Each structure stands twice: as C-alpha cells, then as structure tokens.
Amino acid sequence: MSNPLKFKQVALDTLKIEQHALDVLATQIDDRFVKACEIILACQGRLVVTGMGKSGHIGRKMAATFASTGTPSFFMHPGEASHGDLGMLVKGDVVIAISNSGKSDEIMMLMPLIKHLNIPLITISATEHGPMPQNADVALTLGLSQEACPLGLAPTSSTTATLALGDALAVSLLDARGFTSDDFARSHPAGALGKRLLLYVKHLMHTDLELPKVSPNTPMRQVLFEITEKRLGLTTVVDDNDVLLGIFTDGDLRRLIDKQQGFDVNLPVAEVMIKNPSTISADARAVEALEQLRDRKINQFVVTNDQKQVIGVLSMHDLIRAGVA
Incomplete structure (x- = not known):
C-alpha cells in the first residue's frame, strides 16, 4: 500500500x-x-x-x-x-x-x-x-x-x-x-516574445485597397459606403496629397444619429469628422501600439509617415489576430 x-x-x-x-x-x-x-x-x-x-x-x-x-x-x-x-x-x-x-x-x-x-x-x-x-x-x-x-x-x-x-x-x-532580448526573439519568431519584439505596425496595418479614405467634401452617404466596404470601423479623411485631416468612425455615426435624431446624408464629412485623431508610425512595435490603444481606450490607429500622409490603419483586432494582445 x-x-x-x-x-x-x-x-x-x-x-x-x-x-x-x-x-x-x-x-x-x-x-x-x-x-x-x-x-x-x-x-x-x-x-x-x-x-x-x-x-x-x-x-x-x-x-x-x-x-x-x-x-x-x-x-x-x-x-x-x-x-x-x-x-x-x-x-x-x-x-x-x-x-x-x-x-x-x-x-x-x-x-x-x-x-x-x-x-x-x-x-x-x-x-x-x-x-x-x-x-x-x-x-x-x-x-x-x-x-x-x-x-x-x-x-x-x-x-x-x-x-x-x-x-x-x-x-x-x-x-x-x-x-539581447531582440536577439532572443529572432530565434523564437513563433513564440510570444518573438511576436512582441519582432512584429511592427508595418507588418500588420491595412494598406492600399484595404485603406479607407475620403475627401473632406465627401457626403455622408458615400462615407458610410466607404466604412462599410473597407470593414475597419472608420474612414480617414485626407486632402489631395493624402495628408490626414481627420477620421469618422461607426461610433461617431451612432452618436450623430442619437444627437440629431437622424442627419442629412448629403452633409460633408468635414463638418462632423474628428480632427487630430491618434496616429502611430509604421516603424513602431506592435506591442507599443497595443499599449497605446489600451491607454487611450481606442480601437484603431491611423498610421502616418513623416509628412503626415495616411499610409495605413491598424486595429485592435489585427493585434489580437497576430497573437500580440
């Protein structure tokens, strides 16, 4: 026994x-x-x-x-x-x-x-x-x-x-x-540490045809189509040189409807867009983006270059899907 x-x-x-x-x-x-x-x-x-x-x-x-x-x-x-x-x-x-x-x-x-x-x-x-x-x-x-x-x-x-x-x-x-920890991550790219240290915003952001963009004079009817088609929950608002002017999100839309009990679908987005939205560099680490999203209690970042031109959008879902979160 x-x-x-x-x-x-x-x-x-x-x-x-x-x-x-x-x-x-x-x-x-x-x-x-x-x-x-x-x-x-x-x-x-x-x-x-x-x-x-x-x-x-x-x-x-x-x-x-x-x-x-x-x-x-x-x-x-x-x-x-x-x-x-x-x-x-x-x-x-x-x-x-x-x-x-x-x-x-x-x-x-x-x-x-x-x-x-x-x-x-x-x-x-x-x-x-x-x-x-x-x-x-x-x-x-x-x-x-x-x-x-x-x-x-x-x-x-x-x-x-x-x-x-x-x-x-x-x-x-x-x-x-x-x-260094960076060296260690390079030999462990599939591990949690590797993902945290090797993945950058540029590896995960949506670009080119996936990137939602409208001009400031775009009527809200087309803005909604852009948000729906690109399925990122927002659209960026840019000038003729792709410089970021603002954003409009699906959350902004809900707040606009609640506030105005409906709205003019021909209203230019420039009148209701959020100016000076949060941005991040494509060269930032993905884990840094995650920390900033959590700190600011937002779900997306607009990715801009040194000329403040829009080059991508990164969402919390992208970070979760990549195993960073």
Missing part, C-alpha cells in the same frame, strides 16, 4: 542530494571554465555537442540552449556519427563531449577524426580521470557526488549537474556576446 508521507520524504531527499551535487559543481568552476568559454567564443563554425544515453539527452537540451542564445550549435549522436554523421564535423567547429565516466566507447571512436581536423575538444565528466578528459583541450568536471537514485545506478544528480553546467556556459557566452 502506498504511503503519501514516504513519497514526500523521498522527493525531498532527492532534491537535497541533487542540490548537493550542484554545490559540488560550484567548486569546479575555475580557469578551465574560463578557457572553455574563450574557445567557444573564438569558434568560427558550430558548437557540436555529443553524448550517449542520458548524457545524449542532456546534450540535446544543451545544444538547443546554445543555439537559442547566440551560439550556433547542434547535437551529434556519437553512435550515428561513426556510421556517416561524422561528416557533420568540419574545421572551425568545437566539440563538447559528455560522459560522466569519461570513457564512452562511442565517443572515443570519434577522437582520431576530431584530432585530425584539429577541432578543439571540451569534455564534461565527473573527474579528470578517463581517456576522454585526458585527450581534451579542456576537461570540465562535475566533481564526485551521490546519485539521487537509491540504487546509485540511474543518472540523476550527475545529469542535473551536467545540465546546470551547460546552462552556465550558455549564459556566460550570452553575456559575453551582449546578447
């Missing part, structure tokens, strides 16, 4: 053991770590991460983290590498090889070509003992610590420490490169 208290105790014991492994790892951060960062920063090719078994799973995550934080990287399976995938390696690359024991047979088979191509080798293992760290340009170590598995067999604490060491490398390199 299961014992809930036992589950909790084992969980807490596991976390304490893994936390201790990280404490041990912290004592291993020395000049070797600095040298490894310098080698990777000087890399003219890609950072290639390799490892077998659980080390391979950690290596895949490490490569993904490097790649998304400014260090071009990919994972190479050592078993597949000896059957053709070794062609992935070229001069100018750097290899990180992971093996807690420091003696993975599959990785050792790759050593001759790594040396032949004069590719810098960084190893990650528990200690500096073993053929892998002995043949490395930099041998990073995790230090000796107990696995959280009560049998002492399943990689647990060692993989946690390896993952943390990979994160430490990636973040150190990120800092050294001056990697």
